Amino acid sequence: MQRHRKTATILSILSMGLGQLYNRQFVKGILLLLVEAVGLVYFVPRLGNAIWGIVTLGSEPAHMERIGKKMVQVGDHSIYLLINGLIVVLVFAIFAVIYVLNVRDAYRNGKHRDEGGAPASIRETLAHVADKNFPHLLLTLPAISVLFLTIMPIIMAIMLAFTNYSAPNHIPPAKLVDWVGFQTFIDLIQLKTWSHTFYGVFVWTVIWAIIATVTTYFGGILVALLINQSDIRLKGLWRTIYIVPYAIPQLISLLVMRNLFNGQFGPINQYLGYFGLGGLPWLTDPFWAKVTVIIVNMWVGIPVSMVLILGVLTAIPKDLYEAAEVDGATPFQKLRIITLPFVLFATAPVLIMQFAGNINNFNVIFLLTNGDPVKGDYQYAGATDLLVTWLFKLTFNNSKYNMASAIGIIIFVIIATLSIWSYRRSKSFKEEDMIQ
Template sequence: MLIRSSGQAALKLHKAAILFKEVTAMTSLDFYALPWYKKILVKIAEFFAAIGKGVANFVIGTPGAVWRFIKMIGRGLAWLGSAFVHGDALTKLSYIIMGAGNLFRGQIIKGLIFLSAEVAYIGFMIDSGFGFIAGLRNLGTVQRGWYFDETLGIDVMRENGDNSMLILLYGIFALFVTLAFIFMWVHNIKSAYNAQQIKKSGKKLPGFVDDLKSLLDEQFHKTLLFIPVSGIVVFTIVPLVYMISLAFTNYDKDHQVPANLFTWIGFNNFETILGSNSTIGNTFWPVLGWTLVWAFLATFLNYFLGIILAMLINKKGVKFKSFYRTLFVLAIAVPQFVSLLVMKNVFAEAGPVNVLLQELGWISAPLPFFTDPMWARMTIIAVNLWIGIPYTMLIVSGILMNIPDDLYEAARIDGASPFVMFRKITMPYVLFVTTPYLITQLVGNINNFNVIYFLTGGTPATLDYYQAGKTDLLVTWLYKLTVNSRDYSYAATIGVLVFIICSLLSLITFRRSASYKNEEAFQ
């Protein structure tokens, strides 16, 4: 029996490999000769093949990217060595005392800025920075709580224990401060070496006022980018690194700070979630499957129905176009959470829909809109259409107005039917322009917290899942793990996995789109 099942599995894999080769080797002429339903299957096969190829390229290309990064670091170090060898005494002194190459050449303010940065960094590291970084090794050793004092012979409450969460946060902060200092130090070397070259050529060194004028002229892009980049680093990258770090710890309900400590556990959380030996592992894959199904249906149903609605409104002969657009825009004007809460009450067991259907005698018992898993998922998708279609309608309306009428007129002369004109003119044009929007919507629906949270809250509940319901997405499950059960390490792990999924889908889809390959096509 085992040999037979293995043989059947091998046969299926062989057939799949043959199908994949046929799809990838198919010419354009062969494709257009296929029936419409086979064309759809081929496109789906190509999409999944592209995902597999993208993942493989990502895995294969990772060592190359790491090697290029190492080479870039090597070139930087080589330049620093060359600058030290060819630099004069002041340039060499700048390697130890920041700003020396500028101070002693007359650039006083610039030199003082570099020197102040070095003094501030050294003071910070001596005062607490080295301790913060050293704490990252084990995230604390002294636990708060009761301990037995051998001198007194009784249990004593320890008040001043370690806090693993703060140790991790301060350690990451100290590392980023160190990276900022290294950047400043390298800039100091470049400034000293450039000052040496300018002095050697007999030209006048720019003063502080000249540097300010430069920042408002040829280097104005650096001035404009400084505040946004700083904000991204402080409010996005640092919290992101902190969240990713939590995925490699055991910070959960059994290791709550400040009473308890947590520590590093490597990839154990990933093994638990991606495996099938635990309840949380058996929860991840069904929730991931529903998340992808929801994201696909919520994105493409809204997209195609929005296109159809926009075409109906913009069709020649239709009167009161502005009125119809305004009517549908009202669905956007109302805050989303208000619409969702209203819909939740409308489809409730004792809500207007069930009461009306029972009064009409069409049903004898309330329909399980939110109590049956399949009904709940279908209800969520239907309600999301009400909220999402107007967005696509507005975007596509503007695009349809910009498609040249000459294209349609030439197609009519050639005898093209309305469906052919839609497939050959309207849809390619709309898809070309809206591909970035489509990708954004797909990623946004993978992380669509509002619709699920306000409409069902993840219900109906099930004992088969760990802290998740039948309609929970990965993002709402992550929220429940954080708020309800305080499994922060599992939540952080899921966040990392969601980031990887969204990144791969976005990059692979966009790089295969016409918007990326031929951006000049419709200009």
């Protein structure tokens, strides 16, 4: 017989809490009724306006009007409408999840009654939550925080890419923003003034990410292997020396490096001059500027890989090396057959993460060169700009928010695609039980 479960389900669909009241769970039912009442009070005056704001982005630009004796701003601000609309829609999504859980709870308790059981009291419900669902309860607040502080800005950035939100003609409050579909992406790829810059910066970003990852990773392996040699004395001192560049904040290190490589007053060119070698345009020539950021990134990045790989080296069983020595293996053969496979297996996910991080390596480029030297045929970008630093300039220096959002989406697609593809091909993913 399914009378109770059907009745409770239908009542909970009609209104939150009715199914619980039918199941004689009065406290829970009253609380759910209060939640629905609060939801109605919040959504009735807001939900329609929120959807209207997202769809239209406003109908009249904001301006000042005299109302009585006061000047009052009237009209619409497209970005405020978009943000407020997103907040209301996300709150409504949370409310909808609660509504579904309310229906599910009423059905389960109705089913329990059909099977001859008694409905749980509020004390039993709280005990069940504290025992079985306590992790979910603790995770709820962080999940809501992630929803509004991380996911909502991402959605906002994606939506801006499909608008014409850019200077000088579409900046609120004086001007409204309009939906333009994929026009921003089309301009970025096809319009010559933008496409030339995009392809140039994109190619350099990929080259930079590959070189920066390879040099820091294998540089870290080399340093770690040298320090881990059995005949090396004062290993703790060597570890400390090589970790210092990582321990010092990058802001300080990179600004110091910027002064060291200064073409006119930098100590490096002065020392080169003492030996009659002349100075180099470290930061002012496009080629040498790229060489400089790679060298400085090695200084900053090798210690990170070194520390990670030292930990992996200590975990390799010593009897493997002893067995290899018995078989007459040379040091190079032990490195190739034992050390590198273990290191690559353990650090493959981190290597992928480093590659993704180098695509978005904002600090090194921005603090060392600011994306310069300037290239005359580039649109708001310099010779060493990565996609992420170009995005920054478009946003904060030139108010090209729609173009910056489109670039941000492209960066995300690139990183996500490469990371997922490379990780699924790594032995860390295919052979998870190798070291268990």
